[in-house]
Amino acid sequence: MANTWGYGAMTNSLGDIQNSKAIIIFGANPAVNHPVGFQHFLKAKERNNAQIIVIDPRYTKTAAKADYFAQIRPGTDIPFMYGMLNLIFKNGWDNLEFVKSRVFGMEEIKKEAAKWPIEKVADVTGVKAELIEQITKVYAQNTPGTLIWAMGLTQHTNGSSNTRMAPILQLALGNMGEEGGGCNILRGHDNVQGATDMCCLSHSLPGYYGLSEGSWKYFASSWNVDFDWLQGRFKSPEWMGKKGFTLARWWAGVLGGNPGEDAIHNAGTNLKALFVMANGITSIAQQKKVKEALDNLELAVFVDPFVNEGAIVTDKQDDVYILPGATQFETSGSVTATNRSAQWRDKIVEPMYESKTDHDIMFELAKRLGFYKEFVAGMGKGENFTWPEDATDEIARTIKTIGLTGWTAERLKKHQKNWHMFDEISLRGYGEMAGEYYGLPWPCWTKSHGGSPILYNINRSVRDGGMGFRNRFGLEYNGVSQLAGKGSAPRDSFFKDGYPEITKDNIEEILGIKLTEDEKKRIGKNWKVDTSDIIAEKSIERGIAPYGNARARAVVWTFADKIPVHREPLHSPRTDLTKKYPNFADKKDHYRVDTRYISEQTEQDWAKDFPINLVTGRLVNMNGAGIENRASKYLAKLTPEMFCDINPELAGRHGIRDGSMMWIHSPQGTKIKVKAKYSFSVSEDRVFLPFHFAGVMEGVDYTHNFPEGTKPFAWGESANTVTNYGYDIVTQIPETKGGLCRIERA
Ligand SMILES: Nc1nc2c(c(=O)[nH]1)N[C@H]1C(S)=C(S)[C@@H](COP(=O)(O)OP(=O)(O)OC[C@H]3O[C@@H](n4cnc5c(=O)[nH]c(N)nc54)[C@H](O)[C@@H]3O)O[C@H]1N2
Ligand SMILES: Nc1nc2c(c(=O)[nH]1)N[C@H]1C(S)=C(S)[C@@H](COP(=O)(O)OP(=O)(O)OC[C@H]3O[C@@H](n4cnc5c(=O)[nH]c(N)nc54)[C@H](O)[C@@H]3O)O[C@H]1N2
Numbered sequence: 199m200a201n202t203w204g205y206g207a208m209t210n211s212l213g214d215i216q217n218s219k220a221i222i223i224f225g226a227n228p229a230v231n232h233p234v235g236f237q238h239f240l241k242a243k244e245r246n247n248a249q250i251i252v253i254d255p256r257y258t259k260t261a262a263k264a265d266y267f268a269q270i271r272p273g274t275d276i277p278f279m280y281g282m283l284n285l286i287f288k289n290g291w292d293n294l295e296f297v298k299s300r301v302f303g304m305e306e307i308k309k310e311a312a313k314w315p316i317e318k319v320a321d322v323t324g325v326k327a328e329l330i331e332q333i334t335k336v337y338a339q340n341t342p343g344t345l346i347w348a349m350g351l352t353q354h355t356n357g358s359s360n361t362r363m364a365p366i367l368q369l370a371l372g373n374m375g376e377e378g379g380g381c382n383i384l385r386g387h388d389n390v391q392g393a394t395d396m397c398c399l400s401h402s403l404p405g406y407y408g409l410s411e412g413s414w415k416y417f418a419s420s421w422n423v424d425f426d427w428l429q430g431r432f433k434s435p436e437w438m439g440k441k442g443f444t445l446a447r448w449w450a451g452v453l454g455g456n457p458g459e460d461a462i463h464n465a466g467t468n469l470k471a472l473f474v475m476a477n478g479i480t481s482i483a484q485q486k487k488v489k490e491a492l493d494n495l496e497l498a499v500f501v502d503p504f505v506n507e508g509a510i511v512t513d514k515q516d517d518v519y520i521l522p523g524a525t526q527f528e529t530s531g532s533v534t535a536t537n538r539s540a541q542w543r544d545k546i547v548e549p550m551y552e553s554k555t556d557h558d559i560m561f562e563l564a565k566r567l568g569f570y571k572e573f574v575a576g577m578g579k580g581e582n583f584t585w586p587e588d589a590t591d592e593i594a595r596t597i598k599t600i601g602l603t604g605w606t607a608e609r610l611k612k613h614q615k616n617w618h619m620f621d622e623i624s625l626r627g628y629g630e631m632a633g634e635y636y637g638l639p640w641p642c643w644t645k646s647h648g649g650s651p652i653l654y655n656i657n658r659s660v661r662d663g664g665m666g667f668r669n670r671f672g673l674e675y676n677g678v679s680q681l682a683g684k685g686s687a688p689r690d691s692f693f694k695d696g697y698p699e700i701t702k703d704n705i706e707e708i709l710g711i712k713l714t715e716d717e718k719k720r721i722g723k724n725w726k727v728d729t730s731d732i733i734a735e736k737s738i739e740r741g742i743a744p745y746g747n748a749r750a751r752a753v754v755w756t757f758a759d760k761i762p763v764h765r766e767p768l769h770s771p772r773t774d775l776t777k778k779y780p781n782f783a784d785k786k787d788h789y790r791v792d793t794r795y796i797s798e799q800t801e802q803d804w805a806k807d808f809p810i811n812l813v814t815g816r817l818v819n820m821n822g823a824g825i826e827n828r829a830s831k832y833l834a835k836l837t838p839e840m841f842c843d844i845n846p847e848l849a850g851r852h853g854i855r856d857g858s859m860m861w862i863h864s865p866q867g868t869k870i871k872v873k874a875k876y877s878f879s880v881s882e883d884r885v886f887l888p889f890h891f892a893g894v895m896e897g898v899d900y901t902h903n904f905p906e907g908t909k910p911f912a913w914g915e916s917a918n919t920v921t922n923y924g925y926d927i928v929t930q931i932p933e934t935k936g937g938l939c940r941i942e943r944a
């Protein structure tokens with residue numbers, strides 16, 4: 199399993215934030231979670247007097263550096279942004295020119311925004327009307343402005359709508375494709391962008407190719423294996439096109455079908471074995487279910503440099519294996535940063551003791567399972583490959599969708615050797631590195647392309663990283679063209695207006711060229727499967743982006759909500775509003791699990807028994823499930839035990855003293871016992887829990903299960919024992935930032 203929680207990639211880069219005149223941050227706390235990157239925010243403030251605006255249910259360390267702070271109620275960012283848009287349209291602050299030529303469907307957004315006058319927004323979000331007005335004015339009038347988001351927007355049942363709403367706000371203001379603008383999504387783990395791009399996901403092939411037969415055939419040929427052999431690995435051919443379980447709900451695959459559990463659709467069988475590579479397990483919502491699933495597995499394997507606490511909280515005694523994984527200091531290769539730049543890394547030391555690198559463990563596994571030859575065939579050298587260079591070059595040969603063609607091992611190594619030769623703001627190379635951007639941010643269309651540091655920037659030539667929006671959804675919808683308007687092609691483009699994605703059939707017409715007979719023979723069907731690179735190379739010669747030049751869609755006609763609309767969290771403190779803004783209809787077979795939305799929301803008046811909002815998140819000294827840091831004496835000392843941030847007024851009403859123990863109960867019938875920590879960072883209607891602790895569940899200590907000498911320096915209840923039921927309608931990210939709870943003195 200891989201970590202693939204993030205949703206979206208940065209359109210610009212951290213350095214580029216120094217060009218911003220305004221920075222609006224929705225649901226991110228970079229002062230704590232991206233402290234190195236946060237320097238660029240502070241430099242923007244110094245250089246441009248950039249206005250920093252923070253929208254968060256808590257007064258965070260980032261908020262402490264902000265010019266404006268709105269303490270929003272969890273799960274109400276869509277009303278907040280519609281409120282902003284309402285004012286933007288009313289005052290004529292929108293960028294009409296940009297919208298006219300580069301956006302589809304903004305009229306629908308305008309209509310919805312009209313339904314959100316500021317007083318109503320204030321009521322729903324809990325933010326004062328005057329403050330929303332101030333923030334909107336400052337943000338709209340200080341362009342370019344960049345919009346930042348992270349987990350505060352994504353971890354909701356309608357998180358995917360949140361992540362559509364934010365770019366729409368930027369499109370309305372013409373803040374996309376600009377230096378100092380864009381949507382800059384602060385990604386999570388080291389190389390999580392790379393893991394996503396390689397699609398350690400259950401619904402797509404590497405490079406976001408879909409699960410269609412065409413894609414599978416493209417990969418069969420890229421991997422040098424028979425399509426039939428690949429298909430034979432599935433129970434039956436139809437399963438080749440189906441999404442798998444997600445990290446969030448693998449446990450439902452084990453428990454599915456039991457009384458009270460959601461039904462599963464997994465070819466008539468439950469999951470029996472779990473192989474974990476680099477996930478903490480206790481970071482998953484609904485920990486009690488996770489534990490129950492662990493207990494019911496036939497086999498559990500954890501590959502980890504630390505003792506994975508999944509192995510600790512289970513009562514399962516046999517067939518639980520902890521394999522010592524090497525760390526990233528003990529291996530080499532390319533990783534991808536939050537801004538789509540690649541970076542080559544060298545090995546610092548050989549894997550220590552009996553540990554092995556992740557890839558060596560996978561090779562060994564493939565050997566034992568009998569498909570090693572096929573597993574390594576894609577590198578094209580049989581079993582005589584050079585790791586990791588040949589794997590990197592295989593990726594460059596194969597992944598066209600996001601433009602990784604230029605990411606050869608040789609080029610990436612050269613960037614690493616010369617990283618002092620690049621500008622930190624523009625990423626532009628000097629001297630020997632002139633014409634290239636640091637890390638060749640994708641799309642890096644060809645072996646000589648220099649990368650694209652700012653997506654959708656038409657002020658630059660395609661050769662220099664420019665491009666319009668991708669033409670992905672046809673030429674027209676309901677008679678309206680999906681291509682960009684007149685004169686909106688990237689600089690130096692042969693074709694001045696919008697144009698479709700380039701294919702074998704249209705290349706001669708759009709580029710105004712004639713292919714030779716030999717080229718016609720070698721060229722692929724379209725730019726996504728053209729391993730000859732003829733489409734990309736010829737396009738760039740003519741200043742054309744191979745993926746076309748289209749409009750950004752504000753309306754997504756294939757989604758449950760065509761435009762983002764507000765939906766109250768499944769467990770909302772405002773029962774009055776759940777009637778007005780109900781959640782989605784229940785969804786069958788959502789990544790193989792039936793998932794409840796409206797039926798859970800309406801099952802009872804949750805707010806009556808669970809009146810307090812539950813917000814979870816991060817601490818600066820801890821990471822993820824926390825074992826890496828709690829195993830460090832010095833980091834553990836900063837937060838030696840699990841705690842709950844609680845407003846003294848709220849605590850006082852329950853007779854809970856600062857430093858005393860309290861129970862937190864969830865609507866799922868679970869509970870945790872934690873230490874109360876008085877804090878004014880949370881208001882009286884909500885509490886905050888860090889999710890970095892584990893080892894104790896509902897008051898029961900499991901730390902005796904640690905093998906001798908491996909017990910960490912800190913342990914405690916996991917916040918995820920009380921995070922509520924609720925999963926995003928598209929991605930299935932758990933609603934760990936929008937649940938309810940009830941508190942009690944312990
Ligand atoms: N020190 C440290 N750094 C880390 C990590 C770590 O564990 N520790 N983890 C890494 C990973 S994997 C990730 S994904 C990133 C995550 O980085 P962030 O997203 O910054 O992390 P969080 O603290 O989970 O959440 C951010 C903020 O969202 C707010 N929030 C909650 N609900 C809402 C809401 O409904 N609306 C709005 N507007 N805000 C809301 C929370 O109060 C919180 O302050 O950090 C990375 N960096
Ligand atoms: N309540 C709540 N829950 C959350 C979140 C939240 O905000 N609130 N955030 C969610 C998010 S965004 C994320 S990303 C997850 C993060 O949670 P996890 O994915 O569990 O994060 P980590 O603790 O970083 O887990 C990584 C594991 O991999 C191990 N590891 C480190 N390096 C290597 C390596 O090179 N190889 C191998 N094999 N193992 C290695 C570590 O020791 C650790 O056990 O938590 C999610 N859970």
Ligand SMILES: [Mo]
Nearest residue numbers: 203204386387
């Ligand atoms: Mo994450």
